[in-house]
Amino acid sequence: MNEDGRPRLFCFHHAGAGVSSFARWQRVFGEHREVVPVLLPGRDARAAEPRITDPDRLTAELLDTLGPLLDRPYALYGHSLGALVAHTLARTVARLGLRRPDRVVLGAALPPHLPSPLLPAPFPPDHELLCRLVAQGQLPRQALEEGEDGVWHRRALPVIRDDLKLAGALRDTAGGPPLDVPVLAVAGHDDTVAPVTEIGQWRAYTTAGFALRTVTGGHFFVRDARLPGLLREELDGELDGATPPSPAAVRSGSSTV
Template identity: 80%
Template sequence: MSEDTRPRLFCFHHAGAGVSSFARWQRIFGARREVVPVLLPGRDIRAAEPRITDPDRLMAELLRSVGPLLDRPYALYGHSLGALVAHALARTIDRLGLRRPDRVVLGAALPPHLPSSLLPAPFPQGHELLCRLVAQGQLPRQALEEGEDGVWHRRALPVIRDDLKLAAALRAVGGEPLEVPVLAVAGREDAVAPARQIEQWRTYTTAGFALRTVEGGHFFVRAPRLPRLLREELDRPAYASPAAVRPGSSSV
């Protein structure tokens, strides 16, 4: 049997989620690339493990799991919280002198210097946080209707709360621009992270930048348009300059 030499695509999920959004991606990429969803602790099959809200601890955890898989060309994709994780991991990899990704793709996330409506100060707790998430369309209205003894309060809300704390901590770290090409992806109907603001990721790289838009709101990761876009985009030469593409152009 021949050795698998396909480039890898490591995928990092949004807050409160697992890796189910990436379940069909391998079928779409086919033989072009190996899709590697990365599940953070404290959910799904890792539910018994403590969740991580500290960036340094998270990077150490990811280097243990992902580090041995950097032996082939690879790219990183992160969605919302996952974009902040992917960005921080790329910076950590560079600082340690490990093999750099060919591309870092950041979806549905504002760059750290812009305020996010998902992370207000002071940070809401309990029912107030749930109400805010429902109002922003991040959770279904059912989450409010079922009451404080319901599954959303008992199971989903603690995970989301810790993930948002992690997101705030990752944004606070910021960091120097990457020496890796960056692709930012925005949903055309995303009011949380609109394209005109996502475009500002261009200041976080010295190696080339592009912006693409896709149909959908904040969770466009769940539709097949995104992996189809990435399948084509990751096969193209890296971007020649950090000049951003205007929102709405070169989109699918």
């Protein structure tokens, strides 16, 4: 396929992160698909920009950044917070009559109607939030041991806090009609934050077919080199003319990669 006509894969990172998890994905997809990691404001190269916690501001940001890139077929992959971002973008382009994704892939994220252990109510103060994140395996124990003057408290925690606020707001605004594009949910076999049995409930959020896949690893399986291989296999099936799963052939089982 001519490089200028390659379909795109937009990738959205998890809370507190940047796009480093997707750095090697282009090698896996090669000339088949253009991988486009999407960096939200307030981190890495965009550290000086205000972070986003409001869904309306998020959709404005995404449309401004990605709107010109929706000129080709594309798919979305989002991990944890990124899955909620991808779901929101898919709903937004459908509402506005813009080109819709060929597939929405949601990794390591509970569907919005299920309570999330990462989003306690009310939201705790910094030290309690840090303790919870360490207990859940989201941050290393070093984050507690270094104290309030450490890098985790000063740099990482503010980003994570705002990202979790955004996640909560996206969950609260996720109502409305289901998507009419196929959805693939991916769960980590050992993920205790977003377990396989609950991730399967994303099937209620689409009328165009649903599939569930499991991979080895915990909540951060996005860092595993095998995930992009799975996605290439799934998405290349569409390029080769395979028919995406239909409502009459919804696959609710899972396969381990």
